[in-house]
Amino acid sequence: MRRLSHCWKLACAALFGAALLAPVFAAEAGGGRRGGEGQPPNQEEMRKRFEESRQQAATRMKEQLGCTDEEWKVIEPRIQAVREARERSFGGRMGMGMGMPGRGTRGGPGQAPGQPGQPGGREGQEQTEIQKATTALQAVIDKKDAKPDEIKAALAKLRDTRKKAQDDLAKAQKSLREVLSQRQEAVMVLQGMLE
Structure with a gap:
């Protein structure tokens, strides 16, 4: 009985020790992270991940469209133009909630979306024309x-x-549509x- 009690105490001590040391080992194994646990990956790592993700998405898109390499060289830049035009056309409207820019969101009242710390804008990223116009309207x-x-x-x-942003998007979409087969156009509509 005494031996069983001693084993039980040792097992509990081992579990307790493992629980205390687990975060230390996890932080050391975090590799590529700055400042330990809870910190975002560094900029270089983020760029690398983004590029890998973009490449994987492009490969999936090419497969879904059933493109040859030659067709993809023509289609891919037009898809990218549509993506960029869409981002510009939605600038200043994303993440505002009920159309109330800057009210009770990150950064405090009086800041419109697109400002650093606000939806639609990031530190070091230039605002779109829509975000600038939204910020100006909010200031007024x-x-x-x-x-x-x-x-x-x-x-x-x-x-x-x-x-203007909607017109630019329509032009980019028209340009893309011109180089797609009927099946490829259907895939793009579904996406x-x-x-």
């Missing part, structure tokens, strides 16, 4: 003594910028790249 709205003409002008600027 935040002024308690804003004149109706100021609001009207900022609102018109945002609407014009959105319209949301074409209307």
Whole structure:
């Protein structure tokens, strides 16, 4: 009985020790991470992962479209143009929730989406034209003594910028559609790249 009690104590001590040391070993095995556990990967690692992910997505897309290498050389840049035009056309609208930019979101009140710390913008990343126009409109709205003409002008600027971005997206989609077979066009519609 005494021997069983002693074994039980040793087993508990071993488990307790393992539980205490597990985070230490996990942090050391984290490799490529800066500052230990809980820190984001460094910039170089993030770029590498992004590029690998982009390459895998391109390979899957090529397979889904059933392209030859020659066709892909023509199609891929047009797909990329559509992606970029889509990002620009949605700038300033992503992640705002109920159309209330900057209210109660990261960074505090008074900041419109697209500013660092806000949805739609990141540190070191240039704002899209829509994000700039959204920020300008939000700044006018935040002024308690804003004149109706100021609001009207900022609102018109945002609407014009959105319209231009939508027109650019339509042109990019038309250019892509021109080089696709009927089956490939259907795949692009299902993926949301074409209307």
